[in-house]
Amino acid sequence: MTVRIRNYRKGDLPVLVDVINAADAVDGMDRGTSVQEMERLFGYPLFDPERDVFVAEVGSQVVAYGSLETERDEQTCVFRLYCEVLPERRGQGIGTRMMERLMAAAKSRLGELEGHTVYVSASCVAGEEDRESLFRRFDLVPVRYFIKMSYQPLDDHIPAPQPPRGVDLRPYVAGRDDRAVWAAVNEAFRDHWGHVEVSLEEWAFWMQSPFLRSDLHVLAVDGDEIAGVCLILINEQENKRTGRREGWIDTLCVRRPYRRRGVGKALLVAGLHKLREAGMEVAALGADAENLTGAVRLYQRVGFRQERRWINYRRVISG
Numbered sequence: 001m002t003v004r005i006r007n008y009r010k011g012d013l014p015v016l017v018d019v020i021n022a023a024d025a026v027d028g029m030d031r032g033t034s035v036q037e038m039e040r041l042f043g044y045p046l047f048d049p050e051r052d053v054f055v056a057e058v059g060s061q062v063v064a065y066g067s068l069e070t071e072r073d074e075q076t077c078v079f080r081l082y083c084e085v086l087p088e089r090r091g092q093g094i095g096t097r098m099m100e101r102l103m104a105a106a107k108s109r110l111g112e113l114e115g116h117t118v119y120v121s122a123s124c125v126a127g128e129e130d131r132e133s134l135f136r137r138f139d140l141v142p143v144r145y146f147i148k149m150s151y152q153p154l155d156d157h158i159p160a161p162q163p164p165r166g167v168d169l170r171p172y173v174a175g176r177d178d179r180a181v182w183a184a185v186n187e188a189f190r191d192h193w194g195h196v197e198v199s200l201e202e203w204a205f206w207m208q209s210p211f212l213r214s215d216l217h218v219l220a221v222d223g224d225e226i227a228g229v230c231l232i233l234i235n236e237q238e239n240k241r242t243g244r245r246e247g248w249i250d251t252l253c254v255r256r257p258y259r260r261r262g263v264g265k266a267l268l269v270a271g272l273h274k275l276r277e278a279g280m281e282v283a284a285l286g287a288d289a290e291n292l293t294g295a296v297r298l299y300q301r302v303g304f305r306q307e308r309r310w311i312n313y314r315r316v317i318s319g
């Protein structure tokens with residue numbers, strides 16, 4: 001069997017979506033996607049599909065997809081490796097070949113990253129033994145655990161949000177709040193493991209996502225100061241695939257001067273109300289299992305329960 005791995009070409013996208021969805025139909029890990037979702041990923045400011053996407057073929061059949069996503073600021077660069085192999089083609093070494101290509105692509109860019117600490121990173125759901133074994137063969141080691149948590153049902157038992165004295169909750173105003181929210185989110189997440197500063201260009205691109213609902217976002221404010229942020233995401237295409245009515249508390253953060261005063265809880269509860277008003281039945285969020293701010297305990301007190309556990313693997317390749 002001859003496996004050929006090449007760079008992405010225009011016109012590959014629908015076939016790659018089919019590969020990812022065929023894999024997810026077997027794995028059941030909610031990694032499914034659509035052409036619209038992939039087009040959105042391919043438009044990210046630090047992403048160049050012709051450089052960062054790879055296609056594996058056996059004869060004329062596309063059998064695997066690989067991509068290299070980049071997070072970068074002035075000190076750190078993280079290359080996130082992702083690959084999917086058609087279920088009927090697994091166990092033939094194709095995943096290993098794709099990982100070799102992705103690692104080589106990451107290392108080929110070290111020349112543009114002088115002075116940076118550079119990591120390669122990959123993730124899987126806890127218990128995906130084949131992926132874990134593959135990552136370890138490339139000397140990636142587990143460094144952090146993340147969890148998906150969910151709250152259901154979104155019904156009339158959700159408590160009213162109660163912000164602390166001096167802090168008010170108000171809607172996000174697109175156009176007016178963009179820069180201040182970007183600065184507040186970067187500041188709040190500097191305390192979090194693995195944080196890489198997000199540029200204003202990247203932030204603006206992300207905020208234009210068709211799945212982020214600016215009409216549902218909530219800000220906690222102290223006069224003109226932003227104390228905390230709750231951003232809401234509803235991916236109707238994913239809900240159609242899964243048959244769920246699920247919305248996400250996509251970003252929830254509180255700036256350090258306002259922590260441990262109930263701002264986070266007030267924003268979280270307000271987000272639950274917004275998701276219910278939008279017709280969702282389940283609220284989901286992702287959390288760092290080892291978060292030092294006590295976020296997981298807060299989510300549990302409000303009523304969220306762990307649904308799935310992810311492992312982040314990585315290694316340093318420069319710096």
